[in-house]
Amino acid sequence: MVDHERPYRTLSSRMLWQSKWYSLRQDELADRSGERLTYTVVEKPDAVWIIPVTADGHIVLIDQYRYAIDEWCLEIPAGNIEPGVDPQAMAARELREEIGGAAERLVPVTEYFTMNGIGNERAHVYLALGVTLDEPERETTEHITLRVLPADEALRLTHEGAIKDGPSALALLLAEPAIRAYLAERDA
Numbered sequence: 001m002v003d004h005e006r007p008y009r010t011l012s013s014r015m016l017w018q019s020k021w022y023s024l025r026q027d028e029l030a031d032r033s034g035e036r037l038t039y040t041v042v043e044k045p046d047a048v049w050i051i052p053v054t055a056d057g058h059i060v061l062i063d064q065y066r067y068a069i070d071e072w073c074l075e076i077p078a079g080n081i082e083p084g085v086d087p088q089a090m091a092a093r094e095l096r097e098e099i100g101g102a103a104e105r106l107v108p109v110t111e112y113f114t115m116n117g118i119g120n121e122r123a124h125v126y127l128a129l130g131v132t133l134d135e136p137e138r139e140t141t142e143h144i145t146l147r148v149l150p151a152d153e154a155l156r157l158t159h160e161g162a163i164k165d166g167p168s169a170l171a172l173l174l175a176e177p178a179i180r181a182y183l184a185e186r187d188a
Helices: 086-101 151-159 164-185
Strands: 008-018 021-031 035-043 047-056 059-068 069-075 078-080 105-113 122-133 144-150
Touching: 008 035, 047 086, 047 164, 059 151, 078 086, 078 105, 086 105, 086 122, 086 144, 105 164, 122 164, 144 151, 151 164
Parallel strands: 047 122
Antiparallel strands: 008 021, 021 035, 047 059, 047 078, 059 069, 059 144, 105 122
C-alpha cells in the first residue's frame, strides 16, 4: 500500500440524524488549497456476512424483502455487529437468528468496505462450514425465505448476477475457492 497524505482537514463535525441502525454526520472540510466543502457521511456499525455451507454441500441463501427498494433480494445472512461483540461471535449469532443455523466451524474469509464513497461500514465475511438448520430466531422486521441450493448452483447464480446485494455477491465470489476446497475435502 502507498502511504498517501490526507487531502482534507476536518474543520467541524455535527450529527444530522441518528437511528438504531445508522447515523448521518456532516463535516465541514478544507482541502490543501484551503477551499472549503461539506461532506455528509453515513456512520454505520461494522457488519458480518456469513456464507452457510451444509455438510451435504449446499449453500443456504435467503430471499429477504428490502423496503428501501421494494424488492425481494437473494442474499447471504448478515447483520450489524453490536458494540462489544466479537465479529465471529456475531456471525454465529446472525446465522442462528436468520436461518436457525449452527456451524461446525466459522472461518474468516475477508474484510472490505461496503460503501466507502459515502459511509464507513466494514464487512467481516465468514464461511460457516458443516451448517445444520433448526428454527430461526428472526426479528419482526426480517421477512426471509430460505433457499437451500447445491453449492454449484448458488455460485452459478452469483456469477450470473442473480444476487443483486453487492456485499453478498462479493462475499460469495471471494469465498468461492474456500467453498470449493471444503467440498473437495468433504468428497475425498
